[in-house]
Amino acid sequence: MGCDIITVSADTKFVHLAWKKSEKELAGVRYPMASDPTGRIGRMFGVYDENTGLNLRGTFIINPEGKLLNSEVNFYNLGRNIDEMMRKFKANIYMTRKANEACPSKWKDDGDKTLVNPGAKMVGKVHEALNS
């Protein structure tokens, strides 16, 4: 699919290594774990909390041209849904291939119903478009 996940926290790379090796829940982790101890990148994305020195739970999807296409930020106590992140990844990649289609709220994967050529003719007729 040509996409990479990178996790980021304010912990050093040494802590990432130690955590990966000791926590069995991370046994399947294959993605790079990045370290942002000064908060420079966290601040750039608007998730660095100056009071705690920690990052909020933010996920950002960047396309191959470097454009930021998606952002989701949760407070500390709410975990993100990985299925939703994959859905957004897939939707963004699909819409890059099919520039005239939009992925509606129930879209989950390639093959699901999309809105084709949304435009003046679809105004007020989205129900028909989704159910045709």
Next chain:
Amino acid sequence: MSEAVSGLKLGQIVPEFELETYDPVKDDFGKFRLQDQIAGKRWTALFFYPADFTFV
């Protein structure tokens, strides 16, 4: 001196940046560079979280 930055806006081109990493596949330290992703024409998801050795 730094500007108060509330975060990047959607649709904005993300400035190039680099972060040190631990790579579990190589079991070694490395570097993540946004410019490498763009050069390789790859999508990127950045997943920020508060701290290692915590729960969720």
